[in-house]
Amino acid sequence: RALNKLREFVEFTGEVENVSIHRLLVLDEKHLAIRLVPRHLYRLWRMAKEEGKDLDVGIAIGVHPAIMLAAASSPPFGVSEYRIANELLDKKLRLVQCKSVDAYVPSEAELVLEGRISHKKEVLEGPLADITGTYDVQRMQPVVEIVNISHRENYIYQALLPGGPEHRLLMGLPREVAIYEAVSRVVPNIKAVNLSEGGCGWLHAIISIEKQTEGDAKNAILAAFVAHGSLKHVIVVDADIDVYDLKSVEWALATRFQADEDLIMIRNIHGSTLDPSANQESGLTTKLGIDATKPLSKPQEGFHRAHIPLTPKAKRIIKLLKRKGTI
Known part of the structure; x- marks a missing residue:
């Protein structure tokens, strides 16, 4: 009909x-x-x-x-x-x-x-x-x-493949917006939010901020957990870290994070029932927040990547190789 x-x-x-x-x-x-x-x-x-x-x-x-x-x-x-x-x-x-x-x-x-x-x-x-x-x-x-x-005549049956890119996009994109808005209310400058692919586009968030005072990253972590109740792990990094480059994020963890000072653990809190490691009946889980931002108490230049200076000859060679499409 x-x-x-x-x-x-x-x-x-x-x-x-x-x-x-x-x-x-x-x-x-x-x-x-x-x-x-x-x-x-x-x-x-x-x-x-x-x-x-x-x-x-x-x-x-x-x-x-x-x-x-x-x-x-x-x-x-x-x-x-x-x-x-x-x-x-x-x-x-x-x-x-x-x-x-x-x-x-x-x-x-x-x-x-x-x-x-x-x-x-x-x-x-x-x-x-x-x-x-x-x-x-x-x-x-x-x-x-x-x-x-x-x-319709000759209708097309559209389906979402479970766990596929479209599934992660539809579930995750609105939550990225919610996290961005929540964190922006507690931290003056937020740069980006990524619900990472490895975190199923749902359980892991990487957030970059312009840190002004100590505690900004921890406030961002707590705000993110409130904005997206299914989040399991949150990593906060400085604005110079690309939240979509996981090697860069791992580098920040390696060089800017100390577990005894920069780790937040919240036990027995409601999370995602889709996480097979959680209690999928009650939804209770343990959430982890990681502050991988530079401590303001130390000289900031110690946390910057070293750059090898180029001689004029090296610059000419690189320019030539780029012109030839070699690099």
């Missing part, structure tokens, strides 16, 4: 609308299991559950990247991610109302599954791979009953 009520995006009118990305386990032709992390959709489901009602959802597959980014941005509860997507699309987002459920989906979606998240039925979900590239633990999760399917 076709979707109806094509409309231009309008201002949010007061009802809580949430747009987010979730993994779905196919149970049979009409039922899915949905992973609900305790965030906005989980909150809406709990509200419906308390009223003894199922929660209507529209599952849109194959949408514009701006909608994906907006859905991954996690704005405050009550702010519709569609509004964010509309701004990213220069106010050209068009939505359609689902035929069988009370939900709106992007008009240009390739495939739409209309369903209801049961307030009663739960099943064992998983094991499924996630952003770490490892299998997440199995949990009891709600069941989605599919009541209608609509699609």
